[in-house]
Amino acid sequence: MHQPATPSPALRQPDFTLPRGTCDTHCHILGPVNRFPYADSRPYTPAESDKTVLSALHERLGVDRTVIVQATVHGTDNRVVLDAIADRPHARRGVALIDADISDANLQVLHDGGIRAVRFGFIRHLWTPPEPATFHRLMERIALFGWHVLLHVDATGLDELQPMLDALPVPFVIDHMGRIDAAGGLEQPGFARLLEWAKRDHCWIKVSAIDRLSATGTPFADVAPFVRALIDASPDRLLWGTDFPHPNPRHPVADDADVVDVLPLCGDAGAMQKLLVDNPARLYGFIG
Template identity: 40%
Template sequence: MPADPTPPGACDAHAHVIGASMSAARSYTPPEATVESYLAMLDAHRIARGVLVQISVHGTDNRVMTDAVSAHSDRLRGIAVVHADAPDAELARLASSGVVGLRLNTAFGGGPSLDDLERLAARCRELDWHLELLLDHRALPELAPRLERLPVPFVLDHLGHVPVSAGIAHPAAQAMLSLLRGAHCWVKLSGAYRVSATGPPHRDTIPIVRALVDARADRLVWGSDWPHTAHAGPTPRVGALLDLLREQVPDAAQRDAILVDNAARLYRFGEGG
């Protein structure tokens, strides 16, 4: 458990459920993770809401994720992975299940590539969705002009995947901060353990998070990244990650907004559940 209780309506904006049937083209094989286990984790940490992001090992077969979200529509939302030419009927089905965005994952694959960025954004615009991106940070400076022109909100996963050792002055970190100050960018305060150079409790992430807060605190959301797949180090404890957020964002009002208000706005909680 975290040292301080989470505020009412708190949201974990990044987690995965994993079934037994995985894509043959997957880049790794994680253990199964059920929605029941995920909800138990949320309950243990007094987190009211969650966002299930389609994991790469299931490719564009979103059924494990959408079954979980639709069964708990009062509490969960989903981010799907589809090809840019997916039929309208498929997107309508995803929307009816509680999906509110599409993911493009270039780090682990399992779906479309950056060649489809604008086409995916156009599909999102049709449905009033947003686009979520897990990128190689080295691509971010060159990609930034394309992202700035997107007609929909877009979210950079895991602190932009920028290694803390690169420093805030690194072109990728500066590109992320510049995008966040623009019209449509959001950033997930998730995956600190993926970008940290020091190990738990990952306090070396504090400077970049505070820079993000200074840039646009109203466009940040927090995620646990449960069940912490494809990570070679010690399994993170969600309570410790929430304690880290308290150090990263010491202002209680800003922290509560990140956990509650920002997430409710981005993931449309209160609309149909």
């Protein structure tokens, strides 16, 4: 049986005050399944966490803008994301999962509903990577809408994907800092390559899912040096996201205020303004 949507268990406001216009660029909505059923082929069955839960969390944290990423448990039925965007169309955008044979008309429906990117995975034990020719055709089609592609990929696998990435007609965003492991230190090969990729004009990186990257858990401070290094390498193409409600966490997140309170360890006010406000506004088309 699916668990019902419940309020966030978090109890406090963050110590760090987020700047006005802060955008959470990576969060999910799960259900309610009586309106938005999970896909039969879903990789796991999470508790419901509907749009009211997400809204309450963002109000408490001080988040003004949202990019909702379609959860794999909902498959390519993106109605749950479109429904949430429709509540606040000027402050919300979405990232869709799509089938290779999606029609032009349905792409237009997604665009009109606030979708600005599609997501694909290249981690074989979690995703079935798309066939290269099919993927490239889809990228050419989404380029017509001014979208980008969000890639769930290990940083250690970026070089293998270089021919495909170099041929992309759209910008690409690397999810979750390339899934590096903070325990490996700043000199780990995967992070060194991520820093090199970060300097490329068409590459963006998401500072998200820090609960998965941290080796120590709350307060996740061991991730901060990696974020600082990325800010030094590419301050204008970094994004931030909570990954709420934290599917498959490495360390339980009892309070997303802890995720916010890592931020002042990562950079000064100018760096935070770019990471939290200016960069996502530019990529996702937020105005004002």
